[in-house]
Amino acid sequence: MSEILSASISILFHGLAFAMVLYLISVGLSVTMGLMGFVNLAHGVFAMFGGYVVTSLMNDYGVPFPLALAAAVVVVGAASVVCERLLYRRLYGGAELDQVLMTIGLVFMAVASAKYFWGPLAQLFTPPDILSGQIELGSRDFPTYRSFLILCGSVLVTALWLGLDRTRFGAKIRAAVDNLRMAQAVGINTSGLFTLSFALGSGLAALGGGLGAEILPIYPGYPTDYLVDFLIVVSVGGLGSIRGPFFAALLLGISDTAFKYLLPELGSFFIYALTLALLMWRPRGLVGPS
Amino acid sequence: MSKNGMTEKETAAASTIGEAAKEAASRRMALFAQRHRFRPVEALPWIAAVAAFFVFPAYLALGAQILATILYALSLDLVLGYAGIVTLGHAAFFGTGAYAAGLMAAHGMGEPFAGLAVAALAAAVVGLISGSVILRANGLPLLMQTLMVATMLYELANKANSVTGGADGLQGMVVKPVFGHFRFDLYGRVAYLYCLGVLFVGWFIVRRIVHSPFGRSLTGIRENEARMHAIGTPVFRRRLIAYGISAALAGVAGALVAQTTQFVAVDALGFERSGNILIMLLLGGIGRLYGGFIGVPLYMIAQDQFAEIDPVYWYFWIGLLLVLVVIFARGGALGVAARLLQRRGGRP
Numbered sequence: 001m002s003e004i005l006s007a008s009i010s011i012l013f014h015g016l017a018f019a020m021v022l023y024l025i026s027v028g029l030s031v032t033m034g035l036m037g038f039v040n041l042a043h044g045v046f047a048m049f050g051g052y053v054v055t056s057l058m059n060d061y062g063v064p065f066p067l068a069l070a071a072a073v074v075v076v077g078a079a080s081v082v083c084e085r086l087l088y089r090r091l092y093g094g095a096e097l098d099q100v101l102m103t104i105g106l107v108f109m110a111v112a113s114a115k116y117f118w119g120p121l122a123q124l125f126t127p128p129d130i131l132s133g134q135i136e137l138g139s140r141d142f143p144t145y146r147s148f149l150i151l152c153g154s155v156l157v158t159a160l161w162l163g164l165d166r167t168r169f170g171a172k173i174r175a176a177v178d179n180l181r182m183a184q185a186v187g188i189n190t191s192g193l194f195t196l197s198f199a200l201g202s203g204l205a206a207l208g209g210g211l212g213a214e215i216l217p218i219y220p221g222y223p224t225d226y227l228v229d230f231l232i233v234v235s236v237g238g239l240g241s242i243r244g245p246f247f248a249a250l251l252l253g254i255s256d257t258a259f260k261y262l263l264p265e266l267g268s269f270f271i272y273a274l275t276l277a278l279l280m281w282r283p284r285g286l287v288g289p290s
Numbered sequence: 291m292s293k294n295g296m297t298e299k300e301t302a303a304a305s306t307i308g309e310a311a312k313e314a315a316s317r318r319m320a321l322f323a324q325r326h327r328f329r330p331v332e333a334l335p336w337i338a339a340v341a342a343f344f345v346f347p348a349y350l351a352l353g354a355q356i357l358a359t360i361l362y363a364l365s366l367d368l369v370l371g372y373a374g375i376v377t378l379g380h381a382a383f384f385g386t387g388a389y390a391a392g393l394m395a396a397h398g399m400g401e402p403f404a405g406l407a408v409a410a411l412a413a414a415v416v417g418l419i420s421g422s423v424i425l426r427a428n429g430l431p432l433l434m435q436t437l438m439v440a441t442m443l444y445e446l447a448n449k450a451n452s453v454t455g456g457a458d459g460l461q462g463m464v465v466k467p468v469f470g471h472f473r474f475d476l477y478g479r480v481a482y483l484y485c486l487g488v489l490f491v492g493w494f495i496v497r498r499i500v501h502s503p504f505g506r507s508l509t510g511i512r513e514n515e516a517r518m519h520a521i522g523t524p525v526f527r528r529r530l531i532a533y534g535i536s537a538a539l540a541g542v543a544g545a546l547v548a549q550t551t552q553f554v555a556v557d558a559l560g561f562e563r564s565g566n567i568l569i570m571l572l573l574g575g576i577g578r579l580y581g582g583f584i585g586v587p588l589y590m591i592a593q594d595q596f597a598e599i600d601p602v603y604w605y606f607w608i609g610l611l612l613v614l615v616v617i618f619a620r621g622g623a624l625g626v627a628a629r630l631l632q633r634r635g636g637r638p
Contacts, residue, residue, distance in 0.1 A: 039430055090617055096429060097376050101572050102616040104565055108609030115602045224561065228441055235434040269445040276438045280423060283431040 009140070011258045017146040019253025020153025021215050023246050024208030026233040027160065028201020034177050034240015036194055038088060039096050042103035043205060044223035044230055045110040050076045050206025051218035052114065055123040065128045072210045073203040080202030084195050092194070107223045114220040122217035145214055152211060156204075157246060164242050173197055177240040232275050238285025247286060335583040339486055343479075351478035351550075356590050357485035358546035361492045363571045363582025365539035370568075371577025372500050373532040374512025375425070376433055378564050379440030380540055382420070383413040385559030387541025389447065389454060392554035395463040402468050406488065406545050413541020414534050416443075421533035425526060428515070437561075444559040459555035463548070474550065481550035488546055492539050499535065500579060508532050569612055575624030584623050 029043040053072040057063040063071070087106070091099050126132070127145045134141040164170035176183040176190055184190050209218065216226055232252055237245030252271065259270055278286070342353055362384055369375045387409035394405050424435035447454045455461055467473040472480045499505045510518045511525050519525050548554045557563065566589075574585025589608075597604040619626050 033430065039433065087613065087617070096433070097370070097576070098616045098620075100376065100378070100433070101568060102613050104569070105609040105612030105616065108605045108612065110609075112602050112604075112606030112609065116606075227561075228437065231434055231437070235430060239430065265449055266445075269442055269449065272438050272442040272445065276423075276435055276442070279427070279431055279435055279438070283427045 006140075007261070011261055012254060013142060013150075014146065015254030015257035016250070017149045017153075017253075018215055018257060019249040020149050020157075021208050021212030022229060022233050022253055023249035024153060024156060024211065025205045026208075026230045026237075026245050026249065027242060028198075028204050029230055030234045030237060030239060030241060030245045031173070031177075031197050031201050033234060034238075035173065035180075035197060036088070036092050038092060039099045040088070040103050041100060041227060041231075042106040042110070042223065043201075044227050045107060046076050046080055046202040047205040047209030047212075047226075048110065048114065048218060048220075048222040049079070050209035051125075051213045051216075051222070052118060052123065053206070054210030055125050055213060055218055056118075058126075059124060065131075069207060069210050072206045076206035077199045077203035081195055081199045084198045088198065089194075107227075110223055111220050114222075118220070120220060122219040123213065125213040125218070127214065149211060149215075156207075160204075160242060169196070228272075232271070234285075236275060236278050236285055238287035241285065241287040244285055244287030332580075335580065336490070343482055343486075347477065347479075350482040352590070352594055354478050354481035354485045354550045355547065356587050357482065357489045358543050358550065359567070359570070359590060360582045360586045361485075361489045361546065362540055362543035362567055363574070363586050364489075364492060364496050364579075365536045365543060366567055366571055367576065367579065367581055368496055368499065368539070369533055369536040370571070371579075371581070372505060372512065373508040373529055373536075375436075375529065375533065376429075377436040378433055378561070378568075379436035379438070380536075380567060381559050381561070381563035382436075382440040382443050383417055383537040383540035384544035384547075384563055384567075385440075385443060385447065385554075385556075386416045386537075387413040387544030388548040388554045388558040389460070389544075390541065391545030392460045392463055392548040393453070395465045395549065395552070396460055398464070400464045400466040402465055402484065402549055405465070405549055406542050409541045409545030409548075410538040411541075413544070414538035416541075417537025418530065418534045421530045421537075425529050425533060437564075440559060440561070440564055444556060444561075447556045447559055454554075454556060457556050459553050463552045463554075465549045465552060474552075478550070485546050485550065488542065492542065495535075496539070497579060499532075504528070504531075569608065571622075572612070572615060573622050575622035578621075578624045578628075581622060581624055588623075 025044070025047045028046075029040060032038050032040045032043070050072040053075055054065075054068045057068040057071060058065060083106070087102065091102060127148075131145045131148050133144050135144040135147055136142075137147070164173065172183070172188050172193055175186075175188060176193055180190060209216075209222075216222070229252065233245050233248045236251070237243075237248030255274065256268075256271055259266075259268070263270070339357065343350065346353065362380075365383070366377075366380050369377060369380075390409040390412040391405035394400065394408055399405070420439045424432060424439065427435060448456055450456075465474060468480060468484050472484075474480050474484075500508075507518065507523050507528055511523065511528060515525055544558060548558075570585040570589040571581050572585065573588055574581030574583065593604060596607075615622060621628065
């Protein structure tokens with residue numbers, strides 16, 4: 001009995017840490033897809049470059065971890081504004097297929113550039129001393145870094161939700177997701193809103209990529225290999241929703257960990273089958289309008 | 291006075307209107323017939339394909355792959371370009387066909403045409419079953435579900451190592467001679483002609499479909515689904531049938547590749563297989579029937595030439611090209627050509 005309990009605690013723990021990373025990376029994608037109606041398959045690129053910035057700064061220049069994370073958010077956020085202004089903007093309201101193809105093009109370019117600059121191998125990621133090792137909680141030992149991930153994720157999620165609920169910016173985003181034309185009609189600068197929320201989403205992805213480098217290793221195949229996971233979180237969670245993807249990330253993170261632990265042979269197969277079933281049941285996601 | 295209370299004059303006028311309407315209808319029919327009459331320019335790809343057989347004897351193995359991939363692109367064009375179903379999982383059908391033909395050949399049933407038939411059937415079954423589940427959706431949910439179906443099949447094939455050989459590939463395929471006579475040779479001569487023949491049949495079928503009333507209704511659904519619903523088109527059933535036919539053709543394409551290379555690995559079901567064909571079709575032009583005939587050879591020949599030197603750069607340039615085509619050259623090569631012709635007053 002205690003073995004089952006212990007196993008489920010560790011599944012929950014690791015699943016939760018994975019879910020936090022997934023959520024941080026994917027929440028921006030949900031906003032892009034819900035707000036701009038843009039099918040952005042290149043979102044993982046921002047997370048990957050965030051991870052590269054963090055690992056390079058830490059490994060090659062000895063920059064402290066928090067500073068490296070901040071740099072990743074700023075650099076990737078700024079780069080995403082350039083992308084949005086130059087490329088994404090042209091395809092707003094355009095055909096889905098064009099969006100899909102353009103972003104696949106961006107993924108190819110990013111993968112090739114990552115291979116060129118950083119080589120094909122995964123980046124070494126060593127958390128700072130204070131966050132490595134084990135920490136005792138209750139009567140058990142937990143990896144410190146993953147505990148930190150859960151804590152960090154919870155704080156960010158709370159901040160994000162409060163921000164969306166309580167600030168003017170959040171209200172504008174909610175308005176534009178609900179009814180874009182009406183939002184424009186009442187004088188909301190939706191063009192600026194798009195750019196800002198795109199940058200915010202990409203910055204969060206970079207943060208997630210950097211924080212999660214221990215769980216999702218940073219290597220050139222990152223944007224394609226994890227794309228399915230990000231898309232699952234967003235489409236199951238509900239487009240344009242901030243809360244939905246959180247529950248979807250919890251579901252995916254915990255069930256993925258559980259399946260890998262209990263049924264390593266067919267684990268991912270069940271995840272995809274579950275996603276398909278969920279999407280058939282609620283095509284607009286768990287939180288979106290049915 | 292006639293019985294409807296119309297004067298003679300009015301009746302005459304009405305009948306003239308009726309005549310005019312009839313005439314307009316027959317003109318439309320003539321235009322419709324004209325639109326799908328064979329134009330000389332449509333013989334070009336076939337002349338080029340036959341000429342290539344004699345001009346590039348050293349590249350026939352690659353040529354056979356190109357021809358099979360054109361059939362794959364053609365099957366994608368049917369659902370994507372005509373029925374407007376955006377899919378990221380077409381490799382599900384390509385891979386199913388490849389494995390069906392591969393498994394048959396590996397178990398002593400290597401007759402090539404039987405392999406094609408079973409591959410078409412297997413892929414059509416997968417297409418119809420998955421389609422009946424997912425085709426009610428549209429947009430991103432549909433995109434996701436096509437991706438999920440392909441990823442599930444990929445995982446299955448990957449895990450069923452004892453049957454499929456997983457990433458190492460299926461071992462021991464023996465494909466029998468075509469018509470019991472023409473053995474697949476080292477230079478790919480038989481493979482090339484075999485693929486060419488099958489592609490021709492596939493092209494003929496797709497061409498008939500897209501110019502038929504059924505095909506026109508697919509285009510109608512693509513353009514305005516709600517309106518097609520309103521005029522009584524069984525939208526879901528039409529989309530499902532198109533999806534099934536396309537799946538069968540993709541399966542045949544997969545079987546061709548499996549038979550001519552005598553090899554199937556799990557990447558036949560992979561995301562790259564779904565993505566690359568989209569790119570090739572985009573480069574040629576989507577929804578124009580001949581997009582694949584231009585995009586596939588361009589892509590595969592360039593890949594053959596450049597990717598050997600450096601596959602990393604190759605993907606960078608393909609990505610850049612993709613972004614540029616989407617933003618500046620809508621409609622791919624054929625779209626640009628059509629616009630140029632139109633500007634010069636020619637027929638598109």
